[in-house]
Amino acid sequence: MTAALRTVLITGTSSGIGLATAVQAAEAGWTVVATLRDTGRADALRAAVAAAGVTERVRVERLDVTDPASVAAAVSGVISEYGRLDAVINNAGVGQLGTVEQTGVEAFRAVLETNFFGVVELTRVALPHLRASGGRVITLSSLGGLIGQPFNEAYCAAKFAVEGFLESLAPVAATTGVQVSVVEPGPVASEFVTHLVPSVPGLIENAGPYEAAFKAYFETTAALFEQAQSSADAAAVVVATLTAERPPFRVQTSDLARELAGIKLSDLDGSAVQAVTGPWLT
Ligand SMILES: NC(=O)c1ccc[n+]([C@@H]2O[C@H](COP(=O)([O-])OP(=O)(O)OC[C@H]3O[C@@H](n4cnc5c(N)ncnc54)[C@H](OP(=O)(O)O)[C@@H]3O)[C@@H](O)[C@H]2O)c1
Numbered sequence: 001m002t003a004a005l006r007t008v009l010i011t012g013t014s015s016g017i018g019l020a021t022a023v024q025a026a027e028a029g030w031t032v033v034a035t036l037r038d039t040g041r042a043d044a045l046r047a048a049v050a051a052a053g054v055t056e057r058v059r060v061e062r063l064d065v066t067d068p069a070s071v072a073a074a075v076s077g078v079i080s081e082y083g084r085l086d087a088v089i090n091n092a093g094v095g096q097l098g099t100v101e102q103t104g105v106e107a108f109r110a111v112l113e114t115n116f117f118g119v120v121e122l123t124r125v126a127l128p129h130l131r132a133s134g135g136r137v138i139t140l141s142s143l144g145g146l147i148g149q150p151f152n153e154a155y156c157a158a159k160f161a162v163e164g165f166l167e168s169l170a171p172v173a174a175t176t177g178v179q180v181s182v183v184e185p186g187p188v189a190s191e192f193v194t195h196l197v198p199s200v201p202g203l204i205e206n207a208g209p210y211e212a213a214f215k216a217y218f219e220t221t222a223a224l225f226e227q228a229q230s231s232a233d234a235a236a237v238v239v240a241t242l243t244a245e246r247p248p249f250r251v252q253t254s255d256l257a258r259e260l261a262g263i264k265l266s267d268l269d270g271s272a273v274q275a276v277t278g279p280w281l282t
Pocket residue numbers: 011012013014015016017018036037038041063064065066090091092093094114140141142143144184185186187188189190191192193195231
């Protein structure tokens with residue numbers, strides 16, 4: 001089958017990796033259903049799609065991953081319009097900074113709602129259609145899905161949950177011809193950080209006994225984000241995962257991500273990761 005007949009649905013395409021993935025998947029010849037929770041925020045997407053000359057291959061639809069009715073409507077809309085769904089890219093995600101004593105449990109529930117249950121629901125709804133097409137599920141996890149990062153407790157908990165869900169599902173889905181992959185970026189220069197914290201100074205002031213550690217954390221991550229790859233570079237890895245004959249389960253998007261993932265995946269007693277993240281706080 002030619003790529004033009006293949007249809008991919010992508011979540012969270014208003015900015016960053018999702019927007020760049022929508023453009024690059026269309027450039028690769030796919031029909032792209034680019035979804036946003038607020039289609040009023042599609043200007044940057046539409047401009048990028050037009051600049052790439054792929055407007056006719058990109059359809060913009062509403063999908064809020066925390067709203068199961070909108071998930072169901074978006075997937076059934078793809079089937080009505082194109083008769084098939086060949087891939088979903090679970091990209092939508094939100095960050096959350098702070099330690100549990102600051103954020104409370106509610107912040108965990110909110111982040112899990114988007115970053116974990118959103119992935120579970122779209123994957124569940126898409127699977128029958130992906131079985132019919134021999135398709136694939138690609139999900140933006142994070143290095144934070146492997147390595148617990150200080151002051152990212154809720155975010156990392158959600159991404160660890162994503163990895164557990166999909167690592168369990170992958171062999172099951174494979175028995176019916178559906179391939180499941182997680183993509184693990186390190187730092188990416190997207191809108192993610194600006195979406196993250198309305199008031200960093202407030203967070204530090206409220207950090208109580210962790211104030212010095214939190215300040216050190218911000219300095220370390222600012223330095224790490226100086227090495228951030230672009231959204232376009234991360235998206236190129238997502239699209240390579242979309243178009244590969246047989247993508248691996250786990251894909252990192254940069255050398256930095258590969259190096260840190262390698263530390264985690266051979267860290268039997270947890271000390272190697274603590275040796276990496278502990279110094280971020282001093
Ligand atoms: N940037 C990084 O350093 C980094 C590193 C590792 C992994 N990641 C992961 O990569 C993915 C994309 O992030 P990004 O860096 O491209 O950040 P981004 O620019 O902030 O993009 C996140 C996207 O998710 C959307 N979104 C948030 N809540 C949603 C919901 N309930 N329903 C549908 N869409 C929703 C946002 O839409 P609105 O415009 O409506 O808010 C936005 O389009 C995320 O899963 C993130 O965890 C990012």
